[in-house]
Amino acid sequence: MKIHHVAVTVNDLKESVDFYTQILGFEIARQFAREDMGAYAAFVKLEDFKIELWQFQDTKEDANSLGDIKVIGIRHIAFEVENLEETIQELSKKGLKFTKPKLGASGHHYSFSSDPNGVALEFYEK
Structure with missing residues (x-):
């Protein structure tokens, strides 16, 4: 078994x-x-990792249902990096x-x- 994707509901798909x-x-x-x-x-996708981004006409800020795909967000997505300090410097410039x-x-x-x-x-140095 392997992870196929993570789904994130967003406010603006293009952004x-x-x-x-x-x-x-x-x-x-x-x-x-x-x-x-x-x-x-x-x-x-980034290598074998995929994120599925969804934009709905009627998104919700919260929900009582665990499987409600129209709720904005996810707890966090973690990326493994070789050098945390270099990654922070590079992405801070962006x-x-x-x-x-x-x-x-x-x-x-x-x-x-x-x-x-x-x-x-999350950016996690291996």
Whole structure:
């Protein structure tokens, strides 16, 4: 078994696709519309990892249902990087803001930033 993708509901699909492709280096794998759901979506990929981005006409800020795809966000998406300090410097030049790096319980350093929707992005040094 392996992870296929993570789905994130967003406020603005174009802005989100631009962020993941232009800032983080993902490629657009597929874009499509679901008129029956009042939605537009895109898969962006980085190597074998995919993020499915959804924009609905009627998104929600919160929900009681765990499986409600119309709720904005996700807890966080973690990216493994070779050198945390270099990654922070490179992405800061592209406008990202980062938390102060911390040492995790695993003995690895990490820092957080966010995408245009406020989805937390963890950068984890392997």
